[in-house]
Amino acid sequence: MEAFVQATILGVAIASILAVAATGLVLTYTTTGIFNFAHGAMGMLGAFAYWQLRFDWGWPAPIALVVVLGILAPLFGALIEVAIMRGLTDAPETVRVVVSISLLVALLGLGQLIWDPGKPYPVRGFWGVDKFEVAGVDISFHRAAAMGIAVALAVGLRVFLYRTRAGVAMRAAVDDRPLSTLNGARPNRSAMLAWAIGSSLAALSGILMAPLIQMSHIPLTLLIVNAYAAAMIGRLRSLPLTFAGALLIGVLGSWAIEYVPSPSILWDNFRLAIPAIVLFVVLLVLRQPRPRGHGLMRTREIIPRPSWRGSLITASAFVAAGLYLSQILTDTDALSAARILALSIIGLSLVPLVGYAGQLSLCQMSFAGIGAVVMAHQGAGGSVIGLVLATVVTALVGALVALPAIRLGGLYLALATGAFAVVLDEWLFRLQPFKVGSWEIKLFEANRLSVDRPHLLGATDTNGGLLIVMAITFALLYLAVVTVRRSTFGQRLLAMKDSPAAAATVGINLTLLKLAVFTLSAGMAGFGGALYAGTAAGSVSSDQFTFVNSLPLLLLGVVGGIGTAAGALLAGLLLAGMPLLFNDYSWMEDLNRVLPGTMGIALGRNPNGIVQDLREGFAPLGRAPLALAVTLASTGVVLGLRWADLVSGFPFAGLLIAAVLSGGLLLRLGVLPSADAAPEELADEDTDVPLEWLGIDRPFHDDDVAALDRALGLEGVPVS
Amino acid sequence: MSLLNVRDVTVRFGGNLALDNVSLTAEAGQVTGLIGPNGAGKTTLFNVITGLQPPQRGDVRLGRRDLTKLPPYRRARLGLARTFQRLEMFGLLSVRENVELAAAVQGNSSPAARADELLAMVGLSALAYTRSDELPTGQARRVELARALATEPRVLLLDEPASGQDEQETEEFGEMLGGIAASGVAVVLVEHDVQLVMRTCQVVHVLDFGSMLAVGSPDEIQRNEAVLTAYLGTSAP
Numbered sequence: 001m002e003a004f005v006q007a008t009i010l011g012v013a014i015a016s017i018l019a020v021a022a023t024g025l026v027l028t029y030t031t032t033g034i035f036n037f038a039h040g041a042m043g044m045l046g047a048f049a050y051w052q053l054r055f056d057w058g059w060p061a062p063i064a065l066v067v068v069l070g071i072l073a074p075l076f077g078a079l080i081e082v083a084i085m086r087g088l089t090d091a092p093e094t095v096r097v098v099v100s101i102s103l104l105v106a107l108l109g110l111g112q113l114i115w116d117p118g119k120p121y122p123v124r125g126f127w128g129v130d131k132f133e134v135a136g137v138d139i140s141f142h143r144a145a146a147m148g149i150a151v152a153l154a155v156g157l158r159v160f161l162y163r164t165r166a167g168v169a170m171r172a173a174v175d176d177r178p179l180s181t182l183n184g185a186r187p188n189r190s191a192m193l194a195w196a197i198g199s200s201l202a203a204l205s206g207i208l209m210a211p212l213i214q215m216s217h218i219p220l221t222l223l224i225v226n227a228y229a230a231a232m233i234g235r236l237r238s239l240p241l242t243f244a245g246a247l248l249i250g251v252l253g254s255w256a257i258e259y260v261p262s263p264s265i266l267w268d269n270f271r272l273a274i275p276a277i278v279l280f281v282v283l284l285v286l287r288q289p290r291p292r293g294h295g296l297m298r299t300r301e302i303i304p305r306p307s308w309r310g311s312l313i314t315a316s317a318f319v320a321a322g323l324y325l326s327q328i329l330t331d332t333d334a335l336s337a338a339r340i341l342a343l344s345i346i347g348l349s350l351v352p353l354v355g356y357a358g359q360l361s362l363c364q365m366s367f368a369g370i371g372a373v374v375m376a377h378q379g380a381g382g383s384v385i386g387l388v389l390a391t392v393v394t395a396l397v398g399a400l401v402a403l404p405a406i407r408l409g410g411l412y413l414a415l416a417t418g419a420f421a422v423v424l425d426e427w428l429f430r431l432q433p434f435k436v437g438s439w440e441i442k443l444f445e446a447n448r449l450s451v452d453r454p455h456l457l458g459a460t461d462t463n464g465g466l467l468i469v470m471a472i473t474f475a476l477l478y479l480a481v482v483t484v485r486r487s488t489f490g491q492r493l494l495a496m497k498d499s500p501a502a503a504a505t506v507g508i509n510l511t512l513l514k515l516a517v518f519t520l521s522a523g524m525a526g527f528g529g530a531l532y533a534g535t536a537a538g539s540v541s542s543d544q545f546t547f548v549n550s551l552p553l554l555l556l557g558v559v560g561g562i563g564t565a566a567g568a569l570l571a572g573l574l575l576a577g578m579p580l581l582f583n584d585y586s587w588m589e590d591l592n593r594v595l596p597g598t599m600g601i602a603l604g605r606n607p608n609g610i611v612q613d614l615r616e617g618f619a620p621l622g623r624a625p626l627a628l629a630v631t632l633a634s635t636g637v638v639l640g641l642r643w644a645d646l647v648s649g650f651p652f653a654g655l656l657i658a659a660v661l662s663g664g665l666l667l668r669l670g671v672l673p674s675a676d677a678a679p680e681e682l683a684d685e686d687t688d689v690p691l692e693w694l695g696i697d698r699p700f701h702d703d704d705v706a707a708l709d710r711a712l713g714l715e716g717v718p719v720s
Numbered sequence: 721m722s723l724l725n726v727r728d729v730t731v732r733f734g735g736n737l738a739l740d741n742v743s744l745t746a747e748a749g750q751v752t753g754l755i756g757p758n759g760a761g762k763t764t765l766f767n768v769i770t771g772l773q774p775p776q777r778g779d780v781r782l783g784r785r786d787l788t789k790l791p792p793y794r795r796a797r798l799g800l801a802r803t804f805q806r807l808e809m810f811g812l813l814s815v816r817e818n819v820e821l822a823a824a825v826q827g828n829s830s831p832a833a834r835a836d837e838l839l840a841m842v843g844l845s846a847l848a849y850t851r852s853d854e855l856p857t858g859q860a861r862r863v864e865l866a867r868a869l870a871t872e873p874r875v876l877l878l879d880e881p882a883s884g885q886d887e888q889e890t891e892e893f894g895e896m897l898g899g900i901a902a903s904g905v906a907v908v909l910v911e912h913d914v915q916l917v918m919r920t921c922q923v924v925h926v927l928d929f930g931s932m933l934a935v936g937s938p939d940e941i942q943r944n945e946a947v948l949t950a951y952l953g954t955s956a957p
Contacts, residue, residue: 303812488831491821495810502808505770506822506871507796 006137007258008251013143015250016150017208021223022230022242023153024201029236031170031194034085035411037100039202040224041107046073046203047210047220048115051123061126068207069200077199078192084601085195086188093410094358095607101362102555102600104221108548109593111217121215146208153201154243170194218548225422228415229279235286245282249275265434272426276419283416284404301607303355303485303494303563311482314565315475322471326464328642334463335537336580341470342532344572347557348474348565349524351481354554355562356490357517358497360414362550363401363421367522368529369429369545370394373443375451375530382455382534390530391523398522399515406514409500413514421547429542444542451533451540466535473531477524478565484520493517549575555600561609570610617664624667624674631663721783723748723906724875729768729778731761731930738764739775740930746875746906746923751897753921753938754910757950760927762910763805766877770802771795782875797826799874803864803881805910811853815844815863818852822870831870838866841896857884875906882913894920918942926950 025039036042049072053064084103088096115121125142132139161167172180173187180187205227206220213219226249233245256271325337346368353359361367371390379386405416433442453460460466484490492513495503504510533540543549553571560570574596582589603610621628638659641647647655666672709715722745731739739761746752754762767773769780771792779788787795810818816835823831823838839845842862847855852863861881868876878897882890894916901907911917917924918938926933926941928950934941941947 301812305814305817488821488824491810491813491817492825494812495818495821498810498812499808501772501792502804502810504792505772505796505800505802506867507793507825509791509793 002136003258005135007254009134009137009139010143011251011254012247013139013146013250014212014253015247016146017205017212018223018226018230018250019150019243019246020146020153020201020208021205021227022234022246023157023239024198024205025224025227025231026234026236026239026242027157027201028194028198029231031173032081032085032089032191034088034096034100035236036103036198037097037224038080038103038107039198039227040206040221041104041111042073042076042199043202043206043209043223044217044220045076045107045111045206046199047123047206047215048111048121048217049073049203050207051121051210051215052115055121055123065207068203073200073203074196077195077197077202080199081192081195086191092358092607094354094360097360097411097414098555098558099601101551102597104597105551105555106594106597106601108217108221109595109597111221113590113593115217117217123211123215125211142208142211149204149208150243154239157239166190166193222422222547225279225419226275228418229275229282232279232282232286232415245278249278252278265432269427269430273423273428276422276426279419280404280416280423283408283412283419286408286412301563302612305486306482306564308482311479315479318475318478319468319471322468322474324639324643325471326467329464329467331463332537333580334467335535336576338463338467338470339532339535340572340576341467341474342528342535342572343553343576344565344568345474345477345528345531346525347528347553347568347571348477348481349521349528350554350557350562351565351568352484352490352493352517353521354557355564355567356485356493356497357514359409359514359518360411360417360554361518361521362414362418362547362554363424364521364525364553365529365545365550366421366424366547367394367398367525368532369424369542370397371526371529372449372451372533372540372545374526375533376449377442379454379530379534380452382452382460384454384456386452387454387527387530391527394526394529395519395523398526399519401522402515402518406518407511409510409514413518418547421550425542425546429545447542448539449533449542450538451530451536453534454531470531470535474565481565489516552596552600556596558607559596559599559603559609561611563608564611566611566614567609620667620674621663624663624672627663627667627672627674629663630666630672631660634659634662722746723783724769724908725781726765726769727779727781729765729775729780731764731768731773731775737930739768741778742927742930742932743778744908744925744932746908748874748904748906749901750922751901751907751909751920753917753924754908754927755912755914755917755924756927756933759929761930762927763879765927766802766879766908766910769795769875769877770800796871799872800877801868801871801873801875802877803861803868803879805879807857807860807864809852809855809860809863811851813852814849815839815852815855816848818863819866819870822867826871828870828872834870835866838869841869842866843892858886858889861885869900873905875908876900877908877910879910880912881909882911882916890916 021039021043025036028034028036028039046068050064050068053059053067054061059067080103084099088099091099125140126145127141130141132141132144159167161171169180169185170190170193172183172185173190205223209223210220213223227246229249230242230245233248234240234242253271253274256274260267260270262268322341326334329337346364349364349367350361353361371394374390374393375386378389401417401420402413405413408416429444430447431441431443433440433445435441453466454469456469460469484493492503492508495506496508496510496513500510529545532544552575556571556574557567560567574592578588578592578595582592606612621631635656638647638652638655641655642652663672667674706715709717724744724746726742726744729739729742730737742761742765744752744754744765754765756762764773768775768778771787771790771794775788779786781787782795782798782800785798787798787800790798810821813821816832816839819835819838820831823834828834836845836848839848842865844859844862844866847859852860855863861884865878865881868878882893885893890913897907897909897920909917909921918941921938923935924938924941925935926944926947933950934944934947936944
């Protein structure tokens with residue numbers, strides 16, 4: 001009995017901290033409509049800032065607390081609201097989620113940049129290890145303080161939201177933002193205040209939690225998944241229910257430590273997965289929202305219907321690039337390039353799901369991990385059967401994962417997939433081989449997995465051959481994705497993304513459609529994962545298939561252009577390619593920590609990605625054959641120089657970029673003629689252009705001024 | 721028995737009674753009008769019929785079939801189609817793809833040919849390959865109409881289809897509606913252009929503040945005192 005009481009009290013203390021975190025999350029969500037995935041990362045930064053002041057610089061705890069919770073955290077929260085979140089009020093949900101996830105990735109990177117993850121950060125709770133006894137149970141002052149703070153917060157928030165002017169304005173902004181503005185409230189100010197308070201609460205929860213778990217970047221950041229679950233029990237609205245949810249999760253976790261048999265191969269890490277499992281169950285019982293039409297304010301998305309001709313040219317270019325690279329790269333580099341392509345295939349799995357269907361998955365690397373596990377155990381010798389099994393099994397797992405949340409879609413699907421990823425990270429991927437009856441189940445062994453490289457009639461025996469096969473595979477999958485886009489299935493996906501309400505009323509079963517595309521995407525990720533593990537030099541670690549690794553994949557995919565293969569390639573290049581440079585250029589490692597997140601924040605708002613800008617940038621070449629020829633010829637010369645080993649490294653990269661840009665630059669400088677800018681044609685056109693259109697559809701020039709002067713009877717009148 | 725039967729539907733949004741015990745019927749082969757001031761509940765009623773808004777009370781029947789518990793896509797497959805007051809195009813798709821998709825979803829064996837046929841009917845063949853979110857409102861409404869027709873509906877619900885169209889287009893549109901109804905479809909028309917409603921409809925329902933104020937032929941409605949009071953603030957002299 002005493003053990004039960006002890007476990008419960010410990011659980012309540014943890015629950016109190018979760019309640020503090022979840023309250024901040026609900027507060028920002030209800031006030032601004034943005035689900036802050038970075039809430040945990042903000043808590044992590046708060047905890048490290050406190051460590052810096054309190055333990056590294058030796059400031060007294062009360063002063064350190066006031067500085068972090070009263071100054072740094074609220075300022076940081078307000079800054080994020082003003083600089084990033086304010087622009088997202090009318091953005092589609094996918095964009096909000098991607099930007100919010102980018103913030104998580106960026107803040108995590110920032111934390112690791114400032115406080116080296118390789119070093120220990122010893123912390124103590126408030127009042128050290130001092131404790132007191134109640135009914136024979138020891139309670140540390142730190143835990144008691146956590147409980148007291150949660151109660152004070154509950155009372156304080158109630159008073160703030162119902163009795164103060166700022167609180168009432170905040171609630172008004174939640175109900176109806178435009179109406180509250182008409183009534184004299186300032187929703188922007190309320191939003192800023194909510195983010196400031198939310199950030200402070202995140203920091204407080206981080207500071208309280210750090211001594212109880214460990215002062216480490218990722219665990220503190222992932223604390224948020226526990227808070228997600230609590231907030232979801234409160235349906236992202238009700239603070240009392242959020243508190244109840246936190247209590248449930250905290251106490252369940254504590255009871256699990258006490259009562260789950262230990263040591264046990266199967267259950268040792270189970271408690272870490274409890275919040276994610278609770279989140280899953282809550283999503284199962286949430287009511288399905290009505291299909292909605294599209295909002296009024298939308299950025300115009302461009303997801304072109306690719307022509308077969310263009311797609312075949314692109315696919316051939318992938319293969320040609322593979323062939324070329326296999327000739328110029330060293331053996332080791334060829335293997336690395338093959339691995340970049342394998343990761344790009346995992347990225348490509350997001351194109352139908354995110355690009356076409358507008359649904360989000362935060363567990364694509366977890367699916368890749370499942371594919372790797374199946375390949376390791378069923379694909380001995382790199383057999384094709386192993387690859388097929390990896391695809392099928394992962395697709396089935398994907399369907400199972402999606403089932404509870406698929407009818408909810410959007411944010412809820414993102415949360416469910418995140419929860420699934422955490423269950424794998426914390427529990428299933430850490431399991432040692434175990435037996436069910438006479439059947440031995442093996443996932444990762446000691447967190448590592450040895451996967452044979454795919455075997456294809458001897459073509460993959462050399463690293464160069466493997467690279468070519470990977471390039472062909474990527475090209476074929478790219479064509480498969482193009483086929484999806486061109487099919488009725490693809491049209492259905494785009495229709496659903498555009499207007500779920502209209503799609504439903506023409507007879508499309510949205511739930512089935514989402515399930516189908518999620519299954520397809522999971523299968524592709526599983527296939528990519530089997531190849532990713534198979535192209536590794538040596539064994540792979542389960543750390544490569546975590547929730548935290550899935551996030552940059554998604555956001556770089558969006559940054560590159562999620563409607564095409566470009567995002568997938570960008571993700572592959574940055575995530576698998578950049579680490580190759582760390583040995584030679586250590587500053588790259590620091591850059592790589594913050595680059596994906598920062599790119600996501602800056603570019604995640606543009607649903608068309610970098611590829612669309614590139615497409616528009618290079619479009620003039622299509623109308624200027626000479627400039628196109630210059631570009632192709634100079635690029636060919638540079639590639640030839642590299643082939644002949646006359647140039648390499650950064651000079652080669654610089655020359656290549658210059659060559660690719662050469663035709664366009666010469667065109668812009670007027671050195672090369674453009675078909676639509678030929679002077680004589682312009683003269684012809686002028687006769688047809690009405691005066692009021694001059695200078696609108698093309699640059700304004702001197703002839704236009706003369707024409708205007710003529711029409712207005714101002715010829716010869718001097719301009720003073 | 722009427723083809724579409726809406727009975728005693730009540731919808732509440734919080735404390736706001738959007739529809740209060742509303743009933744409506746529509747016959748095959750007729751255009752049924754539904755008019756009323758802004759906020760009367762017309763679009764909400766369409767949402768209830770198509771399954772986008774579950775009612776607190778009441779039921780929706782298509783012939784003998786009770787649709788009340790069916791999801792929107794099942795209702796569409798049974799023969800309910802609609803257009804939207806606030807345009808809901810599949811903006812990422814071309815005009816032709818919008819219509820072709822609807823035909824394909826309903827199992828049409830040659831959806832592309834059907835799409836071309838319908839686009840010719842609504843006069844948009846020339847814009848078939850334009851991205852649909854580039855169209856002005858009037859033309860976009862025609863695409864929505866063609867898309868709805870591509871599902872081969874038995875009941876067609878049109879939510880302000882003439883807004884954004886000029887006078888001549890509206891006149892042609894009225895004739896087209898007559899033709900669609902004549903092919904055996906029950907057309908329900910929500911429209912602010914009262915002339916168009918009176919000219920096209922055989923029966924007119926008047927909705928006001930969530931309640932059905934009057935039902936009758938266009939002549940009866942034009943003489944109905946309650947309607948005149950609601951619309952003009954005073955009864956006719």
